[in-house]
Structures are given as structure tokens and as C-alpha cells.
Amino acid sequence: MIEYAADWRTAGACLSVDPDLFFPIATTSSLAGRQITEARQVCAGCQVRQQCLDFAMRTGETHGIWGGTTPEERVSARRQRLRRRGARRSWQQAPGTRAS
16 A cells, blocks of 8 residues: 655645535536636645645546646646656757767
């Protein structure tokens, strides 16, 4: 079993809110849009927002609002990070080759 340091969870602003708020059923309906907005408002005032987002990114959370982000935003952030890493490596010379 994988264990994660979860001390930050006990300080989350979301503890006093219905957990269903952070897991809208669909992201396209107007109800889901209101849920996402409301969840983000809770996250905006949270003292452990960054730890929450770090956890979601590290564990690959694919559902729910974590650290004020939607699953789509987290996927986009992961892709951006991968592109940046690839861009940094593209200027490096491949091992075993020589510059002319």
C-alpha cells in the first residue's frame, strides 16, 4: 500500500463543506458549472491549497476539484510540463554524437 503524508488534509477549508461539491457529475451542465465555481471559492480561501494541488498532480487524480483545479486543467498542466521538459532536452546533443 502507498502511504502519503496527509497532515495537510486536516487543515483543508473543504472539511466543513459537503464533499459532493468537489465532485460534479458532469463538467458541462450549468449545475456542474455552479458547483465548480463554488468549490473554487472554497479552495481560494484554503491555507493548504498548494499541498492539495501537489497531491492531485503527484497521484494523477482524474476526478474532482483539487487545489482549485478541474481534472481538465490538471491534464493540461501535465502536458505543458512534459512539453517544457521536451523543449529543454531538444537543444541538448544526443549522447555519442559530435557537433560538426
